[in-house]
Every structure is written in C-alpha cells, then in structure tokens.
Amino acid sequence: MDIKQHFTKVIKENEGLIFKITTLYTNSIQDRKDLYQEILYQLWKSFTSFNEQSKLSTWMYRVSLNTAIYHLKQTKRRINTIPIDLETQLFSDDRDKEEEERIKLLYQQIQLLNLLEKGIIILYLDGKSHEEIASIVGISISNVGTRISRIKVKLRTLIIKNQ
Amino acid sequence: MKSAWEQLNKRIEKQEILTHQMIEKSTQRQYHSKLKKIGTSEYIGTLICYIGAAYLIVNFTKIEQILMQIFGIISIALLLILPIISLQSIRAMKKVNIVSKTYLETINTFAKQKIKFQKLQKLNVALGMFLMLIAIPVLSAIQGKDVSQIPHFWSVIFPFFVLFFLGFAYWVLRAYNRALNEAEKMLN
Numbered sequence A: 001m002d003i004k005q006h007f008t009k010v011i012k013e014n015e016g017l018i019f020k021i022t023t024l025y026t027n028s029i030q031d032r033k034d035l036y037q038e039i040l041y042q043l044w045k046s047f048t049s050f051n052e053q054s055k056l057s058t059w060m061y062r063v064s065l066n067t068a069i070y071h072l073k074q075t076k077r078r079i080n081t082i083p084i085d086l087e088t089q090l091f092s093d094d095r096d097k098e099e100e101e102r103i104k105l106l107y108q109q110i111q112l113l114n115l116l117e118k119g120i121i122i123l124y125l126d127g128k129s130h131e132e133i134a135s136i137v138g139i140s141i142s143n144v145g146t147r148i149s150r151i152k153v154k155l156r157t158l159i160i161k162n163q
Numbered sequence B: 001m002k003s004a005w006e007q008l009n010k011r012i013e014k015q016e017i018l019t020h021q022m023i024e025k026s027t028q029r030q031y032h033s034k035l036k037k038i039g040t041s042e043y044i045g046t047l048i049c050y051i052g053a054a055y056l057i058v059n060f061t062k063i064e065q066i067l068m069q070i071f072g073i074i075s076i077a078l079l080l081i082l083p084i085i086s087l088q089s090i091r092a093m094k095k096v097n098i099v100s101k102t103y104l105e106t107i108n109t110f111a112k113q114k115i116k117f118q119k120l121q122k123l124n125v126a127l128g129m130f131l132m133l134i135a136i137p138v139l140s141a142i143q144g145k146d147v148s149q150i151p152h153f154w155s156v157i158f159p160f161f162v163l164f165f166l167g168f169a170y171w172v173l174r175a176y177n178r179a180l181n182e183a184e185k186m187l188n
Helices: A003-013 A015-024 A029-047 A053-071 A097-111 A115-125 A130-137 A141-162 B002-013 B020-027 B040-058 B066-094 B103-142 B153-186
Strands: none
Touching: A003 A015, A003 A029, A003 B020, A015 A029, A015 A053, A015 A097, A015 A115, A015 B002, A029 A053, A029 B020, A053 A115, A053 A130, A053 B103, A097 A115, A097 A141, A097 B002, A115 A130, A115 A141, A115 B103, A130 A141, A130 B103, B040 B066, B066 B103, B103 B153
C-alpha cells in the first residue's frame, strides 16, 4: 500500500471525527466544506512525519482541532459560533424525530461553549481517556476531570433552559 | 448527553461524508491552503498606496510651500509604511504551526495574534485618516491651487471632511474593538 492509499484509508476510517469538528466549528455549509478541505490538507501535509500508529487519533484530533481554530479567522465569523442545523441528510424523514431533536439540542449547546470547553467535550464524548485529552489539549490530567465536570454542569443547565 | 452523541455517531457511520475526490484534491497539491493566503484585497490596497506614493514623488517638485512639502513627505512616508504594517500583521497571523502545538497553546497563540492584529489595524485606520486629511492640501498644491482660495474651504469643506472622517473612523474602530473584545474573551 503506498502512502496515498494509506492516508485515504486512515481518513475514511476517521471521517466521523472530521465531520463532527467541522460541524461544531462552523456556521454555514460552505464554511464547513472549506474547513473539511483545510483539515484534509493539513493532515496530508503532516502525514509523512507522523509514524506512530498508537498515537494516530491524538494526531488527528490535534491537527483537526487546531486547524478549526485558525479557520475561524478566514471569514467574518464570530469566535463563538452560532447554532446551526445539522446536515439534513443525517435526518431523513423516516428517522426518529425525538432522537433527532436530542442530537440537535446537544449540538446547539456545545456550539455555545467556549473554544477550550468545546474541544474538551468533543474529545470526552468521543470516548477519549483523560490522559489522551490532556495530551491533545495541553492541560494536566486532573484538570481534565475538573473541567469535564464543570462543562457537564454548564451543558445540563443550558439544555434544561432550552427545553 | 453521551447517548445522544452515540446516536449521532451511528448516523455518521452510515453516511459517505468524505469523497475520494476531496482526499485526492488534498494530496495532489490541487488545494491551496487558505490559512496562509494573503487576500487579493490586501494586495490591491498595497498597490493603490504605492501608486499614490509614486504620484506624490513624481509631482513633488510642483509643491512650492514648505508646509505643503512637509505634508507631502509625511503623506509619501505613510503611503509606503501603512501597507507594510498591514501585510506584516497579516503575515504574523499566518505563521501557523498546526501540528506541534497543543489545543490550548493554539487557542492562546491565535487569540494573542488576533489582539495584536486588531491593535495594529486600529493604528492603521488612525494613520490612514490622518493621511487623508493632509493629502487634500498636498494634492491641491500639486495642481497649482491654493486651498485657501477655494470658496468656503476652511469654513465648510474642511470641517465637513473632518467630521466625515471622524465618523468613519469611529465606525471602523468600533468594529475592530468588537473583534478585539472577542479575541480577549478567548484568553479567559
């Protein structure tokens, strides 16, 4: 398998990660597509220098999240993005409406968090360990725990307020 | 919260989100990173400033009054310096190290760069306003006109321009201040 095929395989296996980050850090479909492309480009650029398989997800999250921050300045968008509707393709008519509403509500509330909180909660919800979150975000492991608890309380309050 | 996220994950898994075409584009150098790109508007602005500076330099000998010559020199200096300040501040923002920095470091660096950029832009706007004010008599002098001979110049036209520029500067600076506040919030 050549390097390009390997890259394509890695990306296809982790495309959900990129999808979630691009949706949570943008406020329009065009913006999201631009961020997609930018993340892919940045991942490809650093792919050759990356060689430790065990840290693959750490590398992908780090590059994707950092790219998302720098993408904020590309257009006249606010730093705290406003809630948007998720792709309609994810919610076709035959789906469970209640489930759809729950997902949308969670997404909207996460978008209201500040950048640091947003990054931490994405990693937490994606099942990353405290060690991995600490390594990607750059805070201590104990701080990860404290921050997650605070974010949960904040999200819960926001969700209850909006229900 | 976790269950809603997992439901979303399941839905995403069923979608064909990234096309091979997008991946191909990124790996075949067909894509030009927007993060490092300096916009066309910045280059056009620089070109306009340099054309203005060249015009003043070429016609400088036509200016006779010492005061107007001083204004002329200041105008040329500003026209040459302002685009450099602007481009330098944009370039500083473009120095991105996406891979090696942690997320928190990236947020801090980004916010600090943004704050610096907004402050420089504010300085640029203020200097730009000053330039526009002193350029009026200089351009008149080049055309052989004495501004004081233009009817109502000092009583009506000049104060009107001052008010207009002050209003414009206030509007522009307010927008920059908003962006600055947002950047400062990121550091909290």
